[in-house]
Amino acid sequence: MSASAERRIAALRDEIHKHDHLYFVENNPQISDEQYDRLVAELRSLESRHPELITPDSPTQRVGERPLSGFKQVRHRVPMLSIDNTYSPDEVRDFDGRVRKLLEVSSIAYVVEPKIDGVAVALRYEAGALVLGATRGDGETGDDITQNVRVIRSIPLRLGGDAWPAVVEVRGEVYWPRKAFDETNRQREATGEPPFANPRNATAGTLKQLDARLVAPRKLAFIAHGVGEIDPLPAEVDRYWLMLDRLRGWGVPTNPHTRRFDDLEALLEFIAEWDAQRHKLAYATDGLVIKVDRFDYRDRLGNTSKSPRWCIAFKYAAEQAQTVVESVDFQVGKLGTITPVANLRPVLLAGTTVRRASLHNFEQVERLDIHIGDTVTIEKAGEIIPQVVSVDGAKRVPGARRVAPPSECPSCGGPVQKDENGVYLRCQNPSCGAQVVERLRFFCGRDQMDIEGAGVALIEALVAAKLVHGYADMFRLHERRDDLLKLERMGEKSVDNLLAGIDAAKSRSLARLLAALAIQHVGASTAEVIAEYFGSLTAIAAADESALQQVEGVGPEVAGSISRWFRSDAGQKTIAALQSAGVDPKQTRREIAADSPFAGKTVVVTGTLKNYSRSQIEDRLKSLGAKVSGSVSKKTAYVVYGDEAGSKLDKARELGVATLSEDEFEHMLTRS
Ligand code: IVH
Numbered sequence: 001m002s003a004s005a006e007r008r009i010a011a012l013r014d015e016i017h018k019h020d021h022l023y024f025v026e027n028n029p030q031i032s033d034e035q036y037d038r039l040v041a042e043l044r045s046l047e048s049r050h051p052e053l054i055t056p057d058s059p060t061q062r063v064g065e066r067p068l069s070g071f072k073q074v075r076h077r078v079p080m081l082s083i084d085n086t087y088s089p090d091e092v093r094d095f096d097g098r099v100r101k102l103l104e105v106s107s108i109a110y111v112v113e114p115k116i117d118g119v120a121v122a123l124r125y126e127a128g129a130l131v132l133g134a135t136r137g138d139g140e141t142g143d144d145i146t147q148n149v150r151v152i153r154s155i156p157l158r159l160g161g162d163a164w165p166a167v168v169e170v171r172g173e174v175y176w177p178r179k180a181f182d183e184t185n186r187q188r189e190a191t192g193e194p195p196f197a198n199p200r201n202a203t204a205g206t207l208k209q210l211d212a213r214l215v216a217p218r219k220l221a222f223i224a225h226g227v228g229e230i231d232p233l234p235a236e237v238d239r240y241w242l243m244l245d246r247l248r249g250w251g252v253p254t255n256p257h258t259r260r261f262d263d264l265e266a267l268l269e270f271i272a273e274w275d276a277q278r279h280k281l282a283y284a285t286d287g288l289v290i291k292v293d294r295f296d297y298r299d300r301l302g303n304t305s306k307s308p309r310w311c312i313a314f315k316y317a318a319e320q321a322q323t324v325v326e327s328v329d330f331q332v333g334k335l336g337t338i339t340p341v342a343n344l345r346p347v348l349l350a351g352t353t354v355r356r357a358s359l360h361n362f363e364q365v366e367r368l369d370i371h372i373g374d375t376v377t378i379e380k381a382g383e384i385i386p387q388v389v390s391v392d393g394a395k396r397v398p399g400a401r402r403v404a405p406p407s408e409c410p411s412c413g414g415p416v417q418k419d420e421n422g423v424y425l426r427c428q429n430p431s432c433g434a435q436v437v438e439r440l441r442f443f444c445g446r447d448q449m450d451i452e453g454a455g456v457a458l459i460e461a462l463v464a465a466k467l468v469h470g471y472a473d474m475f476r477l478h479e480r481r482d483d484l485l486k487l488e489r490m491g492e493k494s495v496d497n498l499l500a501g502i503d504a505a506k507s508r509s510l511a512r513l514l515a516a517l518a519i520q521h522v523g524a525s526t527a528e529v530i531a532e533y534f535g536s537l538t539a540i541a542a543a544d545e546s547a548l549q550q551v552e553g554v555g556p557e558v559a560g561s562i563s564r565w566f567r568s569d570a571g572q573k574t575i576a577a578l579q580s581a582g583v584d585p586k587q588t589r590r591e592i593a594a595d596s597p598f599a600g601k602t603v604v605v606t607g608t609l610k611n612y613s614r615s616q617i618e619d620r621l622k623s624l625g626a627k628v629s630g631s632v633s634k635k636t637a638y639v640v641y642g643d644e645a646g647s648k649l650d651k652a653r654e655l656g657v658a659t660l661s662e663d664e665f666e667h668m669l670t671r672s
Contacts (some may be wrong), residue, residue, distance in 0.1 A: 370391055
């Protein structure tokens with residue numbers, strides 16, 4: 001092993017940690033994404049040549065390799081308690097009175113922090129390296145979610161600086177920033193998955209995923225709000241305010257809105273002002289947490305059975321309003337999902353007039369027992385879309401009609417059926433008018449075929465005038481110029497613009513076209529890998545489920561959905577119509593020899609090869625139809641090894657997995 005490689009690896013890691021911190025914690029990137037990627041690429045390449053130098057705190061090691069079969073339990077050395085809530089300034093005064101009385105002092109310094117609506121976690125650092133992430137659980141014992149916290153980019157894998165105690169347990173909140181949450185929901189809706197209703201519950205659900213690869217793309221974030229075990233506790237850090245300074249110095253994100261007050265009246269003023277401020281944050285908050293600053297005071301105050309006596313939460317009243325359900329519409333989505341939506345008597349809530357609220361699904365309608373004419377309470381949970389939270393049964397008018405699930409599609413009258421999970425009702429008629437409009441809207445949308453000028457109103461008009469029935473008809477509109485001119489608000493100029501937009505869309509990539517077809521479970525990234533692998537609509541249509549599963553990241557569910565779509569009558573007609581309208585993009589395809597001995601096999605590469613860099617061998621294997629994996633298991637078909645191969649080769653031999661030296665690998669290819 002060369003000492004210079006070791007030094008360069010250490011320098012790269014420091015550099016990358018520094019830029020991660022600048023980007024994810026300070027929000028102040030100082031190099032371009034490209035420069036950053038180059039650093040990571042160099043580190044990866046060095047590590048692949050010196051796998052013995054890979055350590056778990058290397059920035060290349062964020063994503064867990066294998067899904068877990070369950071979570072280990074961990075005991076908290078310092079219990080994770082909850083906090084008592086208060087809802088009025090008077091209750092905060094009472095709290096302050098209790099604290100001063102117990103301590104027999106006349107005034108107390110408090111630290112006040114936003115209360116983030118997320119999930120509490122404990123992060124344990126030993127010798128500066130992250131060794132454990134745990135949920136609160138019941139306060140005594142939680143789940144070991146280390147794999148999942150490692151993929152949260154604002155959580156340092158290693159503390160910065162060097163003056164950290166041997167054990168540092170940081171506690172804080174994992175939360176879902178609004179923008180990332182909305183982005184995930186947009187993607188879910190695009191692939192026909194139900195959107196998450198509430199960021200906190202969805203965060204909790206995400207942290208309980210056994211496969212960290214599902215956690216990473218959700219872009220959760222972390223902010224510290226306390227510490228557990230610190231050993232040794234530096235003598236000069238005798239209050240929380242100073243501890244926050246230390247945490248910041250170690251690269252741990254803390255809340256920039258944290259304030260310290262010597263005076264209760266100033267603190268109460270801040271509480272009043274903050275109500276307006278908090279809406280501007282990038283995450284949902286429902287209040288503030290007020291904490292005694294001095295640690296010795298905290299110790300003297302101690303805990304009740306549930307919560308510490310030294311802190312209290314101030315919660316702003318949930319923003320609620322009462323109104324009346326005037327009617328309920330059933331909206332039909334592009335995949336036929338029927339969503340009940342309440343039309344409300346307009347009411348002002350948190351600064352906006354609310355007229356409609358999604359009821360999500362019929363299970364929810366039943367749970368709330370909503371009748372038309374009911375007086376309901378609506379709420380902006382985490383200040384997102386308004387939700388109906390309850391029905392005031394006492395105000396129900398006699399003869400009020402229940403909201404029953406429709407027995408046929410409200411748009412086309414076609415048959416409806418509950419989905420696999422029994423929660424969503426779907427219209428089963430693929431040529432249902434509402435579905436057609438929704439699908440066309442999606443097809444023409446900016447992230448798909450991006451047809452300029454094809455907005456909702458136009459699409460509805462085109463469908464109503466029977467000028468368009470399916471996607472391909474869009475590309476034949478130039479033959480219908482006269483009919484287009486007869487549509488409302490369509491003059492020569494708008495027709496020209498529309499036709500030019502359609503013409504430009506003809507050359508969109510295969511990946512975009514595939515994503516635009518609104519096949520369940522096929523979003524932009526899945527479409528991209530499939531397009532790259534198969535190269536044309538015809539090739540995708542010819543692939544059966546097992547062929548589809550050869551594509552990295554495509555499992556049985558996705559493969560089944562694609563295969564069903566391409567085999568369906570409607571799917572086949574759609575493809576034929578698109579092709580005959582001249583829409584048949586090709587993508588350069590990786591050629592896979594039919595007799596490749598690696599087709600469909602999982603292969604692991606380890607050590608340094610003579611003739612290939614790591615990415616070259618991986619590309620080569622992929623072009624031979626192999627799935628390349630980073631870890632050896634019983635499912636591995638071959639381990640290809642080079643010089644200085646380490647534990648992966650040992651493990652392969654242990655499990656009886658076939659191993660190939662580089663020469664043997666080449667030999668196998670010439671033979672086949
Ligand atoms: S301090 C003894 N500070 O709220 C518990 N908690 O409702 C000390 N939370 O379990 C916790 N923001 O998950 C603290 N700035 C903040 C917080 C915060 C959110 C959560 C935390 C806690 C829950 C209690």
